[in-house]
Amino acid sequence: MTTTEPSRSKFVRGFIAVTAAVFVICGPFESYSDSAHAQTAPPAFPVTVATPLAKRIKTWDEYSGRFEAVARVELRPRVSGFIEQVNFKEGSDVKEGDLLFTLDKRPFEIAVESAKADIARAKAQVEFAQADVTRAAPLAESKVLSEQVFEQRKSSLGVAEAAVMSAKAELKSAELNLEWSEVRAPISGRISDKKIDVGNLVVGGQVNSTLLATIVSIDPIHFVFDAAESDYLRYERLSISGGRMSSRSAANPVRIKLADETEWTHEGKMDFVDNAFNERSGTMRGRAIIDNKDGLLSPGLFARLALYGGDVDALLIPDTAIVSDQARKIVYTVNADNVITATTVTPGTMYEGLRVITAGLKPSDRVVIEGVANPAVRPGAKVAPAIGSIKAPDKTAEKQ
Structure with missing residues (x-):
């Protein structure tokens, strides 16, 4: 025991000395840990934030249609006969009254001549009957001729005059058939290809008359689309409250964008809303009318339509501030502690170069408008926000 105690004492004194030396050199362990943490903490990244631009705007609801x-x-044809000539270029524009098809006119010309001959014969009978009545009149007054015979002669004159009227009606019918042997354009528009060639017999004036071609008008042109029940109810409630007149009674404005266009180039107005919902799709059919003087728009062409939906108070932000997160659309906002927060939003249409946010943002939210592309700017990150502002681009017209 006496030999062991000095050894332990020496060991303890040596351990204490070494510990003290480490404490002197490195300092307390807690202070060292705090210093290391302070050196490795990431700096706050600079971003530009701004509150959404609040503005009363015209809303536009988008639909697909054709x-x-x-x-x-x-x-x-209104009459039957053989096709003698085709007088148009297939697929061309025609004007009302243009000659398109010519039938063989000879049978109709003969019918006209025959009707004229019938008129001449009837007129001759009228002249004879008139002379007979003139001769019989004094004889009837002197009682030489019986009153019955005199009435018969006057009756013959009436029959002859009726025969003239009938012959004139036949002449008009024959002349009309001759006119119908030339098939002319009933409207101005664009004609299809011919459905029958020269030399064929066509049947006219019946339910199943021969189809020769089709013509569609070009200017103006209709655009037809379907609106959901929710849109219809919203429009009707706006009309009742006075916020927006119904398209049944007002020509609400529309804009149209074709498949190869980025802006709403074509303008028109509503001119029809159907009287009932489609039982299968549950939608209401609407129709707009658009000028088409250059003939660019063609029946059957698909496009997008924007219909005026009323004036509302909206929040606007730059489209670049919106980030896609799988199926969600989010914007980065900065809270009171200058920490990034992901806020889910519902984007609407574009207005004057800015995106309308229909849900998810408050007017007081600080939205990150610059620095969104920085990988370090993510939810939970500390940032150094600089105050900016959201302004609409310098444009005189609204774009969507």
């Missing part, structure tokens, strides 16, 4: 001709005519 163009339809205002008028569509199937060309069918």
Whole structure:
């Protein structure tokens, strides 16, 4: 025991000395840990934030649809006969009254001449009957001729005069058939290809008359689309409250964008809303009318339509501030502690170069408008926000 105690004492004194030396050199362990943490903490990244731009705007609801001709005519002959000439270029624009098809006129010309001959014969009978009545009148007064015979002669004159009227009606019918042997364009528009060639016999004036071609009007042109029940109810409630007149009674404005266009180039107005919902789709059919003087728009062409939906108070932000997160659309906002927060939003249409946010943002939210592309700017990150502002681009017209 006496030999062991000095050894332990020496060991303890040596351990204490070494510990003290480490404490002197490195300092307390807690202070060292705090210093290391302070050196490794990431700096706050600079971003630019701004509150959404609050503005009363015109809203536009978008729909898909297609163009339809205002008028569509199937060309069918009114009389039967052989096609003698085709007087148009297939697929070309025609004007009302243009000669399109010519039937063999000879049978109709003969019918006209025959009707004229019938008129001449009837007039001759009228002249004879008139002379007979003139001769019989004094004889009837002197009682030489019986009153019955005199009435018969006057009756013959009336029959002859009626025969003239009938012959004139036949002449008009024959002349009309001769006129119908030339098939002319009933409307101005664009004609299809011919459905029958020269030399064929066509049947006219019946339910199943021969189809010769079709013509569709081009200017103006209709655009037809379907609106959901929710949109219809919203429009009707706005009309009742006075916020927006119904398209049944007002020509609300529309804009149209074709498949190869980025802006709403074509303008028109509503001119029809259907009287009932489609039982299968549960939608209401609407129709707009658009000028088409250059003939660019064609029946059957698909496009997008924006319909005026009323004035509302909206929040606007730059489109670049919106980030896609799988199926969600989010914007980065900065809270009171300058920490990034992901806020889910519902984007609407574009207005004057800015995106309308229909849900998810408050007017007081600080939205990150610059620095969103920085990988370090993510939810939970500390940032150094600089105050900016959201302004609409320098444009005089609204774009969507």
